[in-house]
Each structure stands twice: as C-alpha cells, then as structure tokens.
Amino acid sequence: MTSTGPDAAPCKAGPTSAQVRRWRRHLAEERMEARTYRALAENRTGEEREVLLALAEAERRHEEHWLALLGERALPAPRPSLSVLLGATLARLFGTIFVLAMAQRSEQRTSYDIDDDATAQMAADEHIHGEVVRALTARSRQALAGTFRAAVFGANDGLVSNLALVLGVAATGMDPHLVLATGVAGLLAGALSMAAGEWVSVISQRELLDASIPDPEAHRSVTHLDVDANELALVFRARGESAEEARAHADAVFERVMGPATTESGALAVRAALGDGGAAGRGAADEIGTPWRAASSSFLFFAAGALVPLLPWLAGLSGPVAIAVAAALVGVALLVTGGIVGVLSGQSPLPRALRQLAIGYGAALVTYLLGLAFGVSAA
Structure with missing residues (x-):
C-alpha cells in the first residue's frame, strides 16, 4: 500500500492524471452510496435503520480518505459514472429491493483490493458491507420469491415461445393475418397453460409443507x-x-x-x-406465495411477453421486415429481463442478460429454420 490513511501523501512527484481520475470516481461512488443508505434509512425504523445509518457513516469515512488525497482537485464535485446513474434510476423505478440489490452488487465489486491508494481497512469494509446488505436484502427477496419467479418465468416464456411460434409459421410464407391469428392463439394458450401450471405447482408445494408441519x-x-x-x-x-x-x-x-x-x-x-407448526410453516408458505397470485402473475406476464413478437404484425408489417422487427423487440426485452434478474440476485446483470438473449434466439432460430424447410417443401 502506498497510502495507509487520509494524511499519507500519494507520492513525492504528485499524483498522475490517471490517479486523480480514479480518486474522483471513487469519491463520487462513495457519496452516491452514502446518499442511498441515508435515503433508505428514512423509510426504516429500529435496528434496520441503525444498520443503514452505520453503513452511510462508513461510506462517509471512505469519502474523507479520497477528499484528503484529492485536496483542491476534489472540485468541482465529480459526477457518478453513467452506469451508476442508470442503476440509481432503475432503483427508484423498481423500489427498495432493487436499491438494496444494486447496493449489494456495488459493494461486492469493489476495486479497493487492487487499488494501492485505498487502505486495507477500506477494502475489508466494502466486503463486509456486501454481507450486511445481503442480509438486509434477504427478507425482501424471500417475500418476492414466489410471485417474482412466476412473473419472470411467465414473461420469458411468453417472449421466447411466441417468437419461436410466429417466426416458424412466418418462415413458411403464411399469410400475415394467419401469422397474427396463430400468434394470438399461442398467447392465449400459453398464458392459460402457465397460469394453470403455476396454480397447481404452488398449491401442491403448500400442501406438501402442510403435511410436514x-x-x-x-x-x-x-x-x-x-x-x-x-x-x-x-x-x-x-x-x-x-x-x-x-x-x-x-x-x-x-x-x-x-x-x-x-x-x-x-x-x-x-x-x-x-x-x-405456526411461524415456521407460515413463513415457508409466505415465501412460496399464494396460488392465485402466482397464477395471475404468470398469466399476465406471459401474455405481456407473448404480445411483444406480435407487435410488427399488429402494426401491419409482413415478411422479412416483420420478422426482423419482432426479433429485435424480443431481443431487447430478453436483455432487460435477464439484466433485472441478475441485479436482483446480486450478480452482474450483463452475463444473465446475454444468457437470456442466447436462449431465446436459439429457440427462435430452430423453429425459423424448420419453417423455412416446410415452406420450401410445400412450394
């Protein structure tokens, strides 16, 4: 470590421009994290509020470290990176669970371990902060688990299955109105099937839990x-x-x-x-969710997902243009849903987004090629 505290000089020759940029970035991130924890604490009471305020205080200490190194170079106040600002915007849109998940991800990906200008204590703080936020997020994730699982599975199944269906029939050269009718039938059939499947799944899990209480x-x-x-x-x-x-x-x-x-x-x-058989049984049942809530979430999100690949045909497009637009729209939706799942699970969103995209496009490509083969045969 070349610096072990706020008063340590970075180097005799003065900091390089790369160091100054890095310090300013760290300063902006620490300030953003401290504001996030304080904002969350305003809506909390008791022990959870105290924990969040303690995290904000720790980030303030880290902020002072970078301020001491920067000196007058701390002005004008640095702005957070675009990715941090985007994450904060998404957090406001999706609520507390998203805020905490983003905070956990931020703490876990700290670069202080390999930054010679950060102290060992600061690096250790960040790792422990990740575990603290993980614990705070756990209860929200449990409450969200049943309905969220049904919603995510429903949306992704709707996107992938209906894209594969409409591309497969469109590739045969079918009339655009028939492609649309097929897609609507697939939407309704899939949504009803998903809802029924989720209802049976959840009610069965609750019955199994009841038998074990x-x-x-x-x-x-x-x-x-x-x-x-x-x-x-x-x-x-x-x-x-x-x-x-x-x-x-x-x-x-x-x-x-x-x-x-x-x-x-x-x-x-x-x-x-x-x-x-009281609290434990109720807690496990609450984590699974209610069958009607899971069923309705699956139906609505499958229908929403399945509607996306139909939009080009609803807009009057046909042929290769409609196919290309449908694939592009579904690709964006798959990236978004995959990224959200990654963030909420406290992991990097990009690999999960790309995984969703690859799976969806892989399934659609298979049916499209089959449609081409049947279309050529029919001709």
Missing part, C-alpha cells in the same frame, strides 16, 4: 406417555438426533412436564420441543 396438538399427548418406554425420543431420532441425544432431549422434556413446574410451563416446554 408438526401437529399443533401433539404436545397434549406427552403427559400420558410411558416415561420408561419414552416414545418421545423416537420423535427426536426421526428428526436426526442420535439415540443418546434423543433420549437426553426427551428426558429433559419429561422433567419439565412431570416436575414441580406449572402445567403451563410444561406445555410450553413440549411445544418448544415438538414445534407448534
């Missing part, structure tokens, strides 16, 4: 068990404890139930040991 009335039977046979130990063994651990666990429960403690205290002990 402990019986809330099971604790009432414990006081009537044979203490010597100790059937309660079998419950704990079935849950993964060794025979010795299960026996000791069961003995401790019996001691609470049969001892001088109150009946209420014993009941609470048994409930804690067996589980009452």
Whole structure:
C-alpha cells in the first residue's frame, strides 16, 4: 500500500492524471452510496435503520480518505459514472429491493483490493458491507420469491415461445393475418397453460409443507406417555438426533412436564420441543406465495411477453421486415429481463442478460429454420 490513511501523501512527484481520475470516481461512488443508505434509512425504523445509518457513516469515512488525497482537485464535485446513474434510476423505478440489490452488487465489486491508494481497512469494509446488505436484502427477496419467479418465468416464456411460434409459421410464407391469428392463439394458450401450471405447482408445494408441519396438538399427548418406554425420543431420532441425544432431549422434556413446574410451563416446554407448526410453516408458505397470485402473475406476464413478437404484425408489417422487427423487440426485452434478474440476485446483470438473449434466439432460430424447410417443401 502506498497510502495507509487520509494524511499519507500519494507520492513525492504528485499524483498522475490517471490517479486523480480514479480518486474522483471513487469519491463520487462513495457519496452516491452514502446518499442511498441515508435515503433508505428514512423509510426504516429500529435496528434496520441503525444498520443503514452505520453503513452511510462508513461510506462517509471512505469519502474523507479520497477528499484528503484529492485536496483542491476534489472540485468541482465529480459526477457518478453513467452506469451508476442508470442503476440509481432503475432503483427508484423498481423500489427498495432493487436499491438494496444494486447496493449489494456495488459493494461486492469493489476495486479497493487492487487499488494501492485505498487502505486495507477500506477494502475489508466494502466486503463486509456486501454481507450486511445481503442480509438486509434477504427478507425482501424471500417475500418476492414466489410471485417474482412466476412473473419472470411467465414473461420469458411468453417472449421466447411466441417468437419461436410466429417466426416458424412466418418462415413458411403464411399469410400475415394467419401469422397474427396463430400468434394470438399461442398467447392465449400459453398464458392459460402457465397460469394453470403455476396454480397447481404452488398449491401442491403448500400442501406438501402442510403435511410436514408438526401437529399443533401433539404436545397434549406427552403427559400420558410411558416415561420408561419414552416414545418421545423416537420423535427426536426421526428428526436426526442420535439415540443418546434423543433420549437426553426427551428426558429433559419429561422433567419439565412431570416436575414441580406449572402445567403451563410444561406445555410450553413440549411445544418448544415438538414445534407448534405456526411461524415456521407460515413463513415457508409466505415465501412460496399464494396460488392465485402466482397464477395471475404468470398469466399476465406471459401474455405481456407473448404480445411483444406480435407487435410488427399488429402494426401491419409482413415478411422479412416483420420478422426482423419482432426479433429485435424480443431481443431487447430478453436483455432487460435477464439484466433485472441478475441485479436482483446480486450478480452482474450483463452475463444473465446475454444468457437470456442466447436462449431465446436459439429457440427462435430452430423453429425459423424448420419453417423455412416446410415452406420450401410445400412450394
């Protein structure tokens, strides 16, 4: 490290222009992150608010480091990069979950590890900040998981399947009105199928969860068990404890139930040991989402996605022009949806966007080539 604190001189000959540009970029990013955390804290209370304000304070300390190195070169105030500004705009559009996801991504991709002008403490701070934001984001991601999964799968399936369908039939030389009719039929059939599939999937998952939740009335039977046979130990063994651990666990429960403690205290002990099927079961079910919400999300987003490749024919285009425009529109939509998924998962958006594009275009190319082959045969 050539600098270990704000007061350290960068070098005797003065900083290079490349160093100054890098320091100004770091300064702009630290200020943007601090503003983001403070803005989030305004809408939070309790411990979460304190955590966000502590993150903002840490970014302020980093800001002071770059200000000390820059001196008068810190003016005029540097502007964040275009990508940072774009991310902030998307964050405002998509809400808190997107803000936190963008913040997590920013903290994780820190370049302080390889920047000789950043201190080791600053680099460590950024890595830990990434974990802090990951924890803050986890609850929002869980609440979003069921509906978001259905929405993303629905939109992408609509984009890819209907593009493949209309390109396949258009390549045969079919009349534009028939291409459009085929696309509309594909939109409705696919949307209904996706909605039905999501409803069945979610309701089945919730039923499986319900079957795995402990019986809330099971604790009432414990006081009537044979203490010597100790059937309660079998419950704990079935849950993964060794025979010795299960026996000791069961003995401790019996001691609470049969001892001088109150009946209420014993009941609470048994409930804690067996589980009452309450919070855990509800939390898992909430993470999956409701079947009707998942079904409606799938229907609407599939329909929206499937409508995109039909737009050229709805606008009166036909032939190769319509095919090219449809492919371009779907390509943009796939890049956007793939990038959003990447950001919300705390990962780099570009690889996910390109992956979505490659998958979508690959499927459409196959059906287009098949359409050409059938069209030539029919001719």
